[in-house]
Structures are given as structure tokens and as C-alpha cells.
Amino acid sequence: MRDLEFQSVSRSVIGNDGPPTGSSTNPEASDGRSQQLLVFPLPLTPLEKFLFHSDTPESPMVIRMIVRLSGTARLDMLQDTLRRSISRHPLLTCRIAEQNGQLVWIQGAGELIKVCQAAGSIFEPECGALSTTIDLRKSAGLHARLMVMDDGIKCIIDAHHAVTDGNGLRQAIITDWLHLYHSEVNGTPHRLPKLNLDQLHERHRFHLPATVAPVSIRDAIRNFLATVRGRTCRWPLAKLTAAGKSTSFCVEHILTVEQYQQLQERLSAWKVTLNDLVIVCCMSTFSRLSPGRSPNHQVTVLNPVDLRRSSDRTLPAANRFGLAFLRRVRSECHDPAKLLRGVHSEMQYVLSNHVGAEFIKGLATAVRIPFGLDFFQWLEWFVPSLQWTCLCDMTRSVRRLITVREGVLIAGGLVLENITGFAPCARNVPLSVATCEAGRRLTLTVCSSSRFLKLEETQTFATALVSQLCNFAFPSEETTAKDSQDA
Numbered sequence: 001m002r003d004l005e006f007q008s009v010s011r012s013v014i015g016n017d018g019p020p021t022g023s024s025t026n027p028e029a030s031d032g033r034s035q036q037l038l039v040f041p042l043p044l045t046p047l048e049k050f051l052f053h054s055d056t057p058e059s060p061m062v063i064r065m066i067v068r069l070s071g072t073a074r075l076d077m078l079q080d081t082l083r084r085s086i087s088r089h090p091l092l093t094c095r096i097a098e099q100n101g102q103l104v105w106i107q108g109a110g111e112l113i114k115v116c117q118a119a120g121s122i123f124e125p126e127c128g129a130l131s132t133t134i135d136l137r138k139s140a141g142l143h144a145r146l147m148v149m150d151d152g153i154k155c156i157i158d159a160h161h162a163v164t165d166g167n168g169l170r171q172a173i174i175t176d177w178l179h180l181y182h183s184e185v186n187g188t189p190h191r192l193p194k195l196n197l198d199q200l201h202e203r204h205r206f207h208l209p210a211t212v213a214p215v216s217i218r219d220a221i222r223n224f225l226a227t228v229r230g231r232t233c234r235w236p237l238a239k240l241t242a243a244g245k246s247t248s249f250c251v252e253h254i255l256t257v258e259q260y261q262q263l264q265e266r267l268s269a270w271k272v273t274l275n276d277l278v279i280v281c282c283m284s285t286f287s288r289l290s291p292g293r294s295p296n297h298q299v300t301v302l303n304p305v306d307l308r309r310s311s312d313r314t315l316p317a318a319n320r321f322g323l324a325f326l327r328r329v330r331s332e333c334h335d336p337a338k339l340l341r342g343v344h345s346e347m348q349y350v351l352s353n354h355v356g357a358e359f360i361k362g363l364a365t366a367v368r369i370p371f372g373l374d375f376f377q378w379l380e381w382f383v384p385s386l387q388w389t390c391l392c393d394m395t396r397s398v399r400r401l402i403t404v405r406e407g408v409l410i411a412g413g414l415v416l417e418n419i420t421g422f423a424p425c426a427r428n429v430p431l432s433v434a435t436c437e438a439g440r441r442l443t444l445t446v447c448s449s450s451r452f453l454k455l456e457e458t459q460t461f462a463t464a465l466v467s468q469l470c471n472f473a474f475p476s477e478e479t480t481a482k483d484s485q486d487a
Contacts, residue, residue, distance in 0.1 A: 039090070039197045041097070041104035044162070045204035046363040047319050049103060051162040052096065052136065054427055058246045059449060060133040061161040064422040065169050065436075066252075068122045070152035071414040077184045078153070078414075079113060082144060085177035086110050088195060089317040091163045092142040092173070114145040122152040122417065126252040128455070130422070130447070134160040142173075152417065161319070166391045166421050167306050168317040170436065174394070174419065178411035179401040185412030191401060199315040204364075206307050206322070206357040215358060223355060227325045228381045233297040235290045235385070235430040235452045249455045250422050251462040253444045255470075260442050262470040269474050274435065275390040276344045279303060279326055280336045281468045282388050282433055283343075287333035289461055290385075295331035302384035302429075303347075305356030306392070322356025325384060337473045386431040389423040393437040407439035418443050425449045431461065444469075 044052065055061040086092050087110060094105040134141060141163030147154040159169055176192055183190040208214060215223070255263070267277060283299045303324045312320060326346060332339060350356060359382075394409065394416070402411050409416040420443040423434040430452035435444045446462040453461070 039200055040094070040107050041099060042094075042200060044096070044103045044105065045319070046367045047204065047360055048162045049367050050363050051160075051319070052103070055133075055160070055162070056427060057133065058451065059425055059427045059429075060131075060248070061424050061426075062132050062134055063159050063161055063164075063166050063169065063424060064130070064132065064250075065157040065159075065166070065174070066126065066420040066422075067155040067157070067174060068152060068417040068419075069155070069414045070122070070417050073153055073414055074185060074412070075115075075146075075148065075153075077412075078181055079115060079146065081180035081184055082146070082155070082177050083110065083113055084180055085173055086142060086144070088176060088192070089164075089172055090197065091200070091316060091318055092159070093140045094163070095138070095140065096136040096162075108140055111140045111143045115148070116145070117148045120149055122147075122149050122154045123254065125254055126250060126420070126445075127459070128250065130248045130250045132158050134158065136160055136162060153414075161424065163319075164317040165304070165306075165319045165321050166389060166423060166434070166436075167308065168320065170391055170394060170419065170421070171308075172317040175398050175401060178409070178414075178416070179398075181414070182402060182411040193314050195316045196314040197316065199312075200318065203315065203318040203320065204360070206320075206354070206360065208354050209309075212352070212354050215353060215355060219353075220358060223358065226327065230298045230327070230329075231294075231296075232327075232383065233286065233290060233292055233294075233299045233330055233385045235286075236292065238450070238452055238454065246449060246451045248425065249448045249450060249453065249458045251446045251455075251458050252420055252422075253462055253466050254418060254420075255442045255444065255466070257440075259466070259470045260440060263442070266469075266472045266474065270340060270344075272340060272344045273347075273390075274437075275303070275388075276340065276347055277469065277472065278388055278390065278433065278435065278465075279343050279347070280340045281465055281472065282386060283326075283328055283333045283339065284336040285461060285465045285468060286385055286431070287330050289457075289464060295329070297330050298327040298385075299330055299333050300325055300327045300384040300386075302382075302387045302426075304387075304389050305350060307354075307356060322354075323359040323382075324350045324356050325359075325382065336468070337475070380428065383426075383428050386433065387423060387426065387429055389421070389432070389434040391419075391421045391434060391436040393439070394419050404439065409439060417441065420445060422447055431458075433465065 051061050093108055093110040095108045096103055097106045141160040143158045145156050179192060180190055267274060279301050282301055286299055303326060305322045305324050307322050308320045326343060328339060402409055416438055418441040419436045419438045421434045421436040422445050423432045425432045425447055430449055432447040435442060444466060446458055448458040
């Protein structure tokens with residue numbers, strides 16, 4: 001396994017500030033530029049301020065996505081369409097500045113797309129130190145590079161969390177890019193929707209569906225107390241290296257066909273989502289492997305909840321997520337099968353009542369108070385035992401734009417082998433788990449902070465988590481009969 005940071009064999013650089021192919025006759029492109037002049041400078045939302053404020057050298061708020069493609073590529077078109085995809089989403093090329101005492105997004109040029117050739121296979125799992133940082137005051141929030149390898153192309157995209165979330169990258173940038181490439185190769189006009197930049201003014205508003213009643217004050221207090229009451233399980237600090245610097249470790253597991261099938265069989269048998277099952281397995285694995293042993297401490301999983309709606313289809317890439325905190329006493333985590341039903345029920349409540357947005361409302365209150373974010377983080381009420389992010393299935397919503405054959409996504413003769421997402425660890429959080437699905441291919445990653453875990457411990461955690469997911473006990477006959485009666 002190679003380290004995440006690669007050495008270039010040879011490199012060329014492609015600018016992001018040149019006009020896209022055919023831009024001189026592209027009214028939509030010039031239209032988009034004139035719209036941006038009206039939108040910017042754009043104040044940061046409370047969530048963006050929080051993510052920007054949370055960024056530290058020890059815990060950089062950088063999301064990494066890896067796209068693996070096989071087949072014969074037209075590299076010039078692949079480069080150009082990636083640049084055009086990024087330029088469609090203005091937050092990805094912005095910088096942060098301070099105007100009249102307020103943090104705002106200002107227009108800027110996109111970063112250069114680096115291209116190199118490197119020996120090895122695109123299917124080699126990533127494992128090692130990851131120290132990527134992005135200074136939003138000096139550079140754009142998205143950096144991309146293409147690696148031409150022995151058996152395909154690996155695209156690495158790093159994005160600061162303040163400009164977009166993982167689902168925004170997956171649904172917008174990667175979908176747009178592959179569709180533009182497919183259209184370019186085949187000489188057909190693209191069918192991407194025209195983006196509405198005015199929606200950026202509303203990106204921090206999460207409107208409740210008409211069928212959902214607002215969370216009552218009583219329920220809000222109950223949910224708050226359920227989140228902060230009791231002591232959270234903590235992974236103890238590790239001894240730093242001689243250099244005294246902390247970094248992040250990342251471990252990737254590319255599930256085999258057999259492992260993926262085993263996982264799907266368990267999801268089908270229990271009638272739960274991947275999100276529910278991984279929450280339970282994260283709790284159980286953390287409880288078994290973390291050094292702390294108090295049975296009464298709460299294993300807490302922070303779970304980002306996607307809040308995109310169909311009306312957001314024309315919204316450029318931005319953060320559209322809330323947060324759910326699921327907690328269980330450590331002693332309860334030793335019976336994951338028993339735990340699963342309760343977690344599934346709790347997540348149904350979170351999703352059906354739009355509870356994920358409540359945390360964002362709390363942030364909005366905190367940022368209005370001088371030093372409110374500092375105090376909010378100093379309390380450590382919302383520092384979980386670990387994080388878990390589900391990036392869903394890439395092929396689920398792209399059939400109108402990209403060809404999908406037997407669960408395999410094909411664009412311009414290239415096959416999307418898989419997509420991997422690495423979710424950063426927030427400040428003082430030891431572990432961050434993420435999965436990303438592309439048809440029948442699934443990858444799982446575990447990121448850790450060296451303040452808590454060594455690379456070997458991170459690998460052990462990832463291996464144990466994958467093993468538990470693929471070997472999770474099937475429901476008993478009694479449980480299955482009860483579920484049938486409830487249905």
C-alpha cells in the first residue's frame with residue numbers, strides 16, 4: 001500500500017482560468033459570469049463560519065474524494081471538462097475576505113489542475129499520512145489532480161468543507177464532470193441544468209416540507225438533553241512523536257464483490273439502511289477497541305444528514321446538511337443486533353421530523369454572540385466519540401445524465417470503477433468513518449487523528465469495522481416474525 005501523498009513522475013499543469021471549449025459562443029458561460037458579479041461578495045453562513053473556524057493545522061477541514069476510472073481516456077477532454085465542471089459552481093473558486101468586520105466570499109480564479117503520470121495500479125488502497133490543508137484566504141476551496149497510472153486514471157479532489165459537503169462534491173462536481181466528458185467525446189450537447197446563483201443567498205435556509213410539523217420546544221429540549229446528558233466515551237490522547245506534530249491517518253478498504261454481497265444480504269434481511277447498520281457497527285467497534293472501559297459512558301456518533309431536496313437541483317455546490325447525534329451506553333453496544341432496531345427507529349425520527357437542521361439553528365444563534373463559536377467549542381458538548389458519513393450511491397440519481405449498465409457507470413468509454421470519500425476529523429475527534437457507493441462497488445474509509453491513534457491502530461479499527469459489517473448476525477426468526485406483525 002502506498003502513502004496518500006504521491007511523487008510525480010512527470011507533470012503538466014492546466015489552467016482553470018481559460019475559457020471552456022466553445023466558450024466564445026456559449027451564452028450560458030457569459031451569463032454565469034455576469035450573475036456572479038451580482039451575487040458576490042457573499043456573507044458566510046453560520047455553518048460555513050463554524051467549519052472555517054474549526055479548521056486547524058491538527059484537524060484540517062478538507063474532504064478528499066478519489067475517483068477511479070478505467071478504459072481509454074481522451075486526457076485533454078478529461079482535463080477540460082473537469083475544469084468546466086468546477087467553474088459551474090462559484091463557491092469552489094472563491095476566497096474568504098473580511099469586509100466591514102464580516103467574513104465574505106469573494107470571486108477568484110480556480111486552482112490549477114495538476115496532471116502527472118505515476119507507476120502502479122489505480123486499485124491500490126490508500127493508506128498513510130494525510131496532511132492536506134487549504135487556506136481559504138489565499139486559495140480557492142477546491143484542488144484537483146489527475147494521475148495517469150498503469151491501468152487507468154485516478155482523480156484526487158480535495159475540497160475545504162466550508163465550500164461544500166461530500167454529497168455536493170459527489171452529486172454536482174463528479175456528475176457534471178462525467179456527463180460533460182461523455183457529451184464531449186460523443187459530440188452531443190450537454191443536458192446539465194442551468195444553475196441558479198440566486199439560490200446561494202438561501203443556501204443556509206432549510207424549509208420544512210409541508211407535511212412536517214416544526215419540532216416543538218418540548219421535543220427540542222428533550223433532544224438537546226439526550227445529546228449532552230451523561231459522559232461521552234473518549235479515546236485517550238496518545239503520546240506525540242518526537243517532532244511533536246500531529247497529523248491525520250487515512251485507511252481505505254475497497255470491498256470485494258463477496259463482501260459487498262454479504263453486506264447487502266444483511267441490509268435486506270434487517271430491512272435497514274447502510275447508514276443505520278454502520279452507526280451500530282461503529283458503536284460496537286469503538287466500544288470493543290477504545291482503551292476506556294467505563295460501561296456507563298456514552299458512545300456518541302455524529303452523523304451528518306443530507307438536507308437536499310428536489311428544489312435544490314439548480315443550487316450550485318454548497319453545504320446542505322444537518323447533524324444527528326446518536327448515543328448509547330457503552331454496555332449496550334456489546335449486543336449490536338439488539339442495538340440495530342433502536343438506532344433504525346431513532347434515525348427514522350430524525351429524518352421524518354427534519355431534526356438534522358436543529359443543530360444548524362443552534363449555530364446561527366452562537367455566531368450572533370461575540371466569541372460565541374469559541375464558547376460553543378469550549379463547552380465540548382457536541383464533541384462525539386467518532387464521526388460517520390454516508391455518501392450514498394453515485395448511480396442512484398444520475399441515470400438521466402450518465403449511462404448505467406448493470407450497475408456500472410460508463411462515461412465516454414470510461415468505466416467508473418469506484419469513488420472513495422475521506423471525511424475529516426473535527427477538532428478533538430479521534431475517528432471519522434465514511435462510505436461511498438458506485439453501483440455495486442463500495443469503499444469504506446477510516447480517518448484518524450494522530451493525537452489519539454497510530455496508523456496501525458487505525459488499520460485495526462478499519463479491518464474490525466469491515467469484518468463486523470460483512471458478518472453481522474442475521475435477525476432471529478422471532479425478530480422477523482415480530483417485524484412482519486408490525487408491518
